Amino acid sequence: MIELKNVTKTFFKKNSAVSALSNVSLVVPEGKILGVIGASGAGKSTLIRCVNLLEKPTSGDVLIGGLNLTRLGSAELAKARREIGMIFQHFNLLSSRTVAGNVALPLELSSTPKEDIKKRVAELLELVGLSEKANEYPSNLSGGQKQRVAIARTLATNPKVLLCDEATSALDPSTTRAILDLLKDINKRFRITILLITHEMNVVKAICDEVAVISEGKLVERGKVSDVFSYPETEIAKQFIASSLHAALPADYRERLSPVPAGLNHPVVKLEFNGHSAEATVLSEASRKFNVDNNIISAQMDHTGGVKYGIMLIEVAGPDADTQNSLEYYRSKHIEVEVLGYV
């Protein structure tokens, strides 16, 4: 449904050129949700804006439902864009119009008869759970409600494709979850193909079928969400996954932590498990094999696609040689081991 072929975008400023996208190719099959994740400045916004040609690629092709948008004249492009909905981080509602008035806008612009508009707006507000708010103004709504209005507005013209530009970045975690559930529901119910960009791995995990990682304008990794979570290949994918796991050292440990042993012989160790790693039972195996006790300080283990991955912070107590041997044992089981300090 969405296909980008060798899309490159270079911004030319006075005496310099900024390469925002280089040679990006991707496909999103009909009815699927692809998440593109990347750090600030990686090129995410440019990528999503190239899909509806809000940003014209310097070279390459953008196809929606087989139609090459880069080859269209302005009238044809305007028509093709009606098939592409977009929602934004800051909602972009008209403050002078009511909720119903905002949702009606694209229908008014396409000269839909008044009676049909009324019916369609009521349907859409019901779909997003805002029937009660039809006559409110956006300033009286919460962030989550505003995003619901924006979703209803973009669905008004029955788009085939929905582009989500950091759509939940301005929302708190529980509202984020509710909006992601709504997007998934819309995707399933209407088979709308969704491309979303985000800097949060939790968003990807919540609703995407596939994920692509973008770094410095290039797609560096791509795959099914469960595969990328379990077997990340690039350092950047590993960092995003780690940032979605919260295994923080408690303040009490942070205060006592010394970077060198200094007479203290209990290392505090971070263990990172991925799909290649053995199960977390290695902790008890290591305790049996070596003369060590493992105290789990904090951990977050997760499952995706039947594979366990996660982070664990442990304090290892035991003679020096045994402690070192236990750490080597974890490494031999493909667990990433980092000594954070000593207590």
Ligand SMILES: Nc1ncnc2c1ncn2[C@@H]1O[C@H](COP(=O)(O)OP(=O)(O)OP(=O)(O)O)[C@@H](O)[C@H]1O
């Ligand atoms: N209109 C523009 N003119 C010049 N350079 C631009 C323009 N838009 C984006 N860039 C540059 O292109 C690169 C990619 O920017 P882009 O906004 O796509 O990144 P991003 O991943 O969306 O970042 P963020 O998450 O911070 O919004 C950056 O180096 C940015 O400075």
